[in-house]
Amino acid sequence: MFIEHIAIWTNDLEKIKTFYMRYFRAKSNTKYHNPVKEFQSYFLSFDSGARIELMQKPQIPERENPKTETLGITHFAFTLGSEQKVDELTELMRKEGVQIIGEPRHTGDGYYESVVLDPENNRIELVA
Structure with a gap:
């Protein structure tokens, strides 16, 4: 058993995709876009087989304080x-x-x- 992927909600899909490609040599698939749900995403793949799903949707709220650690991942x-x-x-x-x-x-x-x-x-x- 292994973790297949983790997912990250983002405000700036292109900026965060570029970050992971630049520093961690991630490879990106083609952007997925569902206009009905206003959802867009990329899957980034790494040589190890791990993946990150970057997701964007306008209705997702900001964290109250992004630099404060909270319960959860x-x-x-x-x-x-x-x-x-x-x-x-x-x-x-x-x-x-x-x-x-x-x-x-x-x-x-x-x-x-x-x-x-x-x-x-x-x-x-x-x-x-």
């Missing part, structure tokens, strides 16, 4: 393969204006990680 992680790669991607993202909310460090549970926010303030761990 709080983050997902991309494994980069080495501490050096975590450091390099963190620095590239910083230079390009991505918000870093957790500097690279060794965690108590055995990871080397940093934490960044995507354009919709979803938390992403970059791990070795």
Whole structure:
């Protein structure tokens, strides 16, 4: 058994798609659009087989405070393969204006990680 995909509601479908393609080498399918439901989406695929569904629909409300952690899914992680790669991607993202909310460090549970926010303030761990 494995997780087939996760889904993210977004306000700016194209911006968030570009983010994941730029930094995580995601590949996108063709945009799906259902005009009756005012729904649009992309599936992004990764070399590992994992996928993210990016979804947009005007009726979806904003989070009250997107930077405050709440119950529910709080983050997902991309494994980069080495501490050096975590450091390099963190620095590239910083230079390009991505918000870093957790500097690279060794965690108590055995990871080397940093934490960044995507354009919709979803938390992403970059791990070795």
